[in-house]
Amino acid sequence: MPAAPLELRTVEVTRYVTPLREGGSLPALVEADDGFLYVLKFRGAGQGIKALVAELIVGELARALGLRVPELVFCELDEAFGRTEPDEEIQDLLRASTGRNLALHYLSGAITFDALVTTVEPHLASLVVWLDSLTLNVDRTARNTNLLMWHKELWLIDHGAALYVHHAGPGWEEPARRPFVQIKDHVLLPRASELEAADAEGRTRLTPERVRAIVALVPDEWLEEPGSDTSAPEQRERYVQFLLNRLAASETFVQEAQHARQALI
Structure with missing residues (x-):
């Protein structure tokens, strides 16, 4: 569908x-x-x-x-x-x-998440770790969690540092099996004991159609680079292919996160 x-x-x-x-x-x-x-x-x-x-x-x-x-x-x-x-x-x-x-x-009254104060259940932690591994999000560490607690629920904010490879110039969308060693510093990694289940859920939810629909939200004007011969639709397709390739090779970053977690516990 x-x-x-x-x-x-x-x-x-x-x-x-x-x-x-x-x-x-x-x-x-x-x-x-x-x-x-x-x-x-x-x-x-x-x-x-x-x-x-x-x-x-x-x-x-x-x-x-x-x-x-x-x-x-x-x-x-x-x-x-x-x-x-x-x-x-x-x-x-x-x-x-x-x-x-x-x-x-704006989430009025929200407070910064503190792993020493709030315990996140394993499935939720695993899903966040899985997402950040998929998108190469380097900015979810204990020093700067980019997580808020609002009405006793965990909220995710500030993803501008993710997908950092798109700053690398032509060919940034390859290789899909790019390692993501920064996952070892993820604030929720110690609680992420259900990464395989999170992987199965993530791959089910993020269908190619859903990924394309999300990337289609990006305005053309944000994708048009001065001096570049690459059109906005071509740039958009690069994001789609990068994410679909990462999803197809998700066992790679899941195993990497599992190994990093084992080194912590």
Whole structure:
């Protein structure tokens, strides 16, 4: 059965509330025209627009796996916001980010996950480790978990550092069996004792149709690189093929995660 069509809402920033300086890309808390607060990830930030591509794709892959991720929305930023901001660094960022950005619904009252305080059940931990192995997410360590506890539930945030190979230039989508040694530092790896079950579930949920539907959400303008002869559809297909090849070879990264876990326990 074909995957159901996917769509992200689009909102417009009506008020810049405050910068969130704990983020390396200087995200901001903003209010949108729907009355909700969002954590805005800027297209003009230092990591570049590919960080937004990774944020979108991996966030929606997580959602397809049944993991909790704040709603992702496209967020339109008017050029007028850069005119009155007194901070020059923020002013430059706002000006460079006019147009379509990406934002996460703000989880008011959420606290940072602490593995010493909260125990995650093995299946959930295994599914998160499996996702991060699939997408080469280097940013889920004890030092920076990118996990929140909200209403006693675990929520995944900040996936801009995943899919880091897309920064490598032509041919980044190969090889599919690329090792991911950074999984040894994953904050949930000690609890991930059901990786084989997570692998079976992940491969069932992330069908080729679902992967293509998720990657299709990425706007063409985020995929068009200045000076490149590669079109947006061709770039999009690279993401699809990378993910499908990783899925086809999932036993490789599952075994790698299992070996890393055995070295910890």
